[in-house]
Amino acid sequence: MTEISMSLNITFSDTLRASEAFTSMIQLEATSFGDIRASVGWTPGVCNGTAIRNPINDDLFDGDGDLGPQRAGTVRYPKTMSHSYSSTTFDLWPTPSRPPSLTSPGRLPGSSSHESVQILRQVLKDNHEKWHIFFDDFPRHNHITHHLLAIWAMGADGDIIRRVYDHDIQIQRPIGSSPEVITKENVYKHVGDARYYKAYLDFFKDAIRERDPGKVMEDYIFSYEANYGQDKPEMLARMMAGLGHGLIHLGYGAEFGLPGMFVQGLAQAAASNWPSAPIHPPSLFQGSIEKGSQPPLHAFTVISRLLADAKFVTKGENFIEMWGDALKVGDAVYELVEQWLPGASEIEKKIEELHWVAALLYAVSGYKRGEVVGRGNDDRGFNADFVSMHFATASIFLSSLMPFLTMRSQLILLRSSFGMMLLWWIALGRPELDVSAFFDEPLLDISSTVDSTVSNSVTLPNLNGITPKNNPNPWLGIIQQSLVHPDDHLPKLVRSLLHFSDLYGCTAPSTFNDTGLDGAEKIDGTLFLRAAFWTFKRLEKFEEGKEPPEFLVYGWDFKTFRDGLKGAMS
Structure with a gap:
């Protein structure tokens, strides 16, 4: 690639908008638009069987030099140069810039007006x-x-x-x-x-x-x-x-x-005042970031080991006691987290795994075979757990934060994110995961409960007895209704699941066969749409007419995943 020299007076906003300059540089290297991905060595997600790779040649970026730290799964940007702002030029709330990573969430038309x-x-x-x-x-x-x-x-x-x-x-x-x-x-x-x-x-x-x-x-x-x-x-x-x-x-x-x-x-x-978790030992901030001698565990493998080991069972009678039980096994959790990410050489792949495991621990933990969609009179149905929902709404941002961090801090952030996710899940009861039943549920039966019916009378004709779907893209109905839903967590979760589906939706069954998780052969890219459907129907029928502060949360469950502990988090 031709060496390019740039002299820039970079501001905060310029740093994030540098993507346009690098995009132009990438396109100059490609002989045609269709060759761009091949030119930069980039493949999207696991759908093509590989993790996302850095699209700029590594030799252009030195972790100790002016062009910034090694960054995972992103178009990497020059570090912001030394700068200062006057009181008239520093704007806390400028027009939002373009995302800093190829694997950051996209944006839908409408937001740009x-x-x-x-x-x-x-x-x-x-x-x-x-x-x-x-x-x-x-x-x-x-x-x-x-x-x-x-x-x-x-x-x-x-x-x-x-x-x-x-x-x-x-x-x-x-x-x-x-x-x-x-x-x-x-x-x-x-x-x-x-x-x-x-x-x-x-x-x-x-x-x-x-x-x-x-x-x-x-x-x-x-x-x-x-x-x-x-x-x-x-x-x-x-x-x-x-x-x-x-x-x-x-x-x-x-x-x-x-x-x-x-x-x-x-x-x-x-x-914030919160008890320290044992997943942040001093060694996390001082230890080696070189790749370990043993191959890293997959996140699903870690989950299978937690399920197989009785020491991770909580015995408390309410959520506070269950959280205390989780903290007692924090050292053991951190050992597994270290085996999952022994060094900083596979950051991109591990972000991918966190996206998958965040959705799985929320959606499959809340599912029980044979239960109804929505909120029944006896409160049966999908358990839209308020705590585990945050696994997805937090992990969506990992790719966007990577360009700002050194390799060591990237490793620290990912270990902390997975460790906290596991501690919360253990505290919630570490439920058995009926993965096979979750994916055996006919997707059409779930999706038909979310209305995004096409009202245009002009549609494709019936061909060979096949009638065009009334709900051709179920995500559109979910997005539309989440925009005006009064709960502030629902659109965040929908956006996270939508993004994960965009990255990994074409993943086929059997992709995770070797992870050791029971039922993993059934896991495919429909995970995220299924999670969105179950969630939406659970939150669809909220109690109306409440005055503040009772309207804080519409429909989310606070009963943990332990049977008999309804209201344990209240």
């Missing part, structure tokens, strides 16, 4: 200035930004965005002020104290204004000092606290090029 973009920016700014990141002392999270960006990316217009914001602010509490200013000298003094959220916002706003967001995350989330330094701040555990909401926030910042989301995510992590 000038009106929707301007309204989105207005309400994001309003939320940032007015509302706290926690709306109560539990603490439960302000999801406004998550909700708005998810529906905007799926094509919501300005009117829907405004209505969603007006709906969601009813339960929020004012941001308030903090007792003390946060500085570099006392940055970890008040971690875990929600009263200092505003002070942390101001601190991290200055940090992001002055430095590349990747550098800020390296220093304040992924470094040894941020976790085991003086007073043991444990910032990685705080980022993963509360079902990974800090990770989700930072992921939105990376995917959409929004400095404000980085600022909020870092401040949220600092203000």
